[in-house]
Amino acid sequence: MVKEKQGKTGKQHTKEWFEALLIAAVFAAVIRVFVVESYRIPTSSMEQTLLAGDFLFVNKFVYGARVPMTDYRLPSVDTVERGDIIVFKFPQDRSLNYIKRCVALPGDTVEIRDRRLLVNDEEFALPPHAQFLGSMMPLGQPDAQIFPRYSGFNKDNYGPLRVPAAGDVVRLDRSTIMTYGKLITDEGHRVAVAGERVLVDGVPTDRYTIEQNYYFAMGDNRDNSLDSRYWGFLPEKDLVGQALMVYWSWDPHISLFDPVNKIGSIRWNRIAMPVH
Template sequence: MALSNQPGKPEKKHSQEWFEALIIAAIFATVLRIFVVESYRIPTGSMENTLLAGDFLFVNKYVYGPKIPFTDIRLPGVDEVKRGDVIVFKFPKDRSMNYIKRCVAISGDTLEIHDRQLSVNKKPVALPPEGQFLSSVIPAGIGDEMIFPQFSNYNKDNYGPIRVPRKGDVIKLNAQTWPLYADLVADEGHDVSLQGRLVFIDGAPATEYRVQSNYYFAMGDNRDNSLDSRFWGFLPEKDLVGEALIVYWSWNPDLSIFTNPVGKLASIRWQRSGMLIH
């Protein structure tokens, strides 16, 4: 093999190799981020004290099956969502936003809250070890117009019973069930409307509908400061992103690294680094 003695050739080849290595590394990192694990930051206190505002965490996107970008196609996962999993998902009312909550009920479950006590399938569910309440109990019968479904007379402390829809369920459609299922039917790709006391799907009257997807019910561990399923409804399976794994960094989000660098660095919560999320 002849060797070139032209000046600049070895350096050019070396630079090209470094550039190719960087491209390969970027591709690998992108694939890893899309399909395996991604970093997220906790912006609010809805999961306190399990997770704190200012926590940075890794989320396992592979466990439930990662989605192919720009599609609703989900690849096979290694596990199903379980009650108690801390999950990250696209907020169904604004899918540009990621939310993190605890899954408290899965498809087919019936849940109820009575004086703050959550029960699933008539079995009491303990508050997570770091969960909390911040305000007084709202008595049963005092409805909250912000609560899902509208006109239900539920509130955050006394809720249900309500069944979480499961793929294949046949649900009844009428004026009474309209607030409960209208968004679900619409989100599954149908034009749905209530005309008088009749429900119309894609222009035809309908008294029932077969559910096409599995759904979940999510709540924050900070039960009095969480915009969760009690307020916006069922979580569609297609919006799942992954399961929260571990906190790798944490500091006070209210301090600026630019205006108060010393205070910001002093606020690092070293004890939370490496903390597994349960």
């Protein structure tokens, strides 16, 4: 018997290409969701450490990547440390990703005295490329935008304030509700104030047990950063990952429709720069 030599048809070639592309797309999606994701620096809040127009790789598995459309997180391989540059869901609008430096961990006490950051009464050294661009606000000059409201704190003189840790029992009254009210709501409870009493889920109480860990994050551009001084504690559930490396950088203010100047704005010295 003579076997006929048959070649692949065009339809078979198309099917194989489609399957290869589908597998590659699934693999890329898994990498992006659970391992490494790209992130672009949109603002100047981390200058000069990171510049607007920097493109980063973010390590997502290090703190335990979140499974999409669930509250489940994969096991972490490391914990957040003071000084880590972290990407997280902005607690006031979780459709946005923010990037800041973690300066305090759950259970730490944060204080700023004349711009000097102290954590647990020890000075937290200013990062090498951090900067101050505005004038210093003196002690006793309150800023209504600062968290918690009515605290009398400002961006340069802040605290002391303890960062909540899971299991902490905090006192609830009219003077502390600005500190813990939103946190309690975000942990899934109803909070109300009736006269001098605080009600949680409709029950009067003067105590609340914190259910998860929180962090305190600040930008390296200290006078131009919307950070924990303004919106409060960062919930552990909002962590996305740790910044790894700048893989591309150019001037974001130059239009792509001006290709000559856009290409000329590439910051070659920042490409492949580790982030720390």
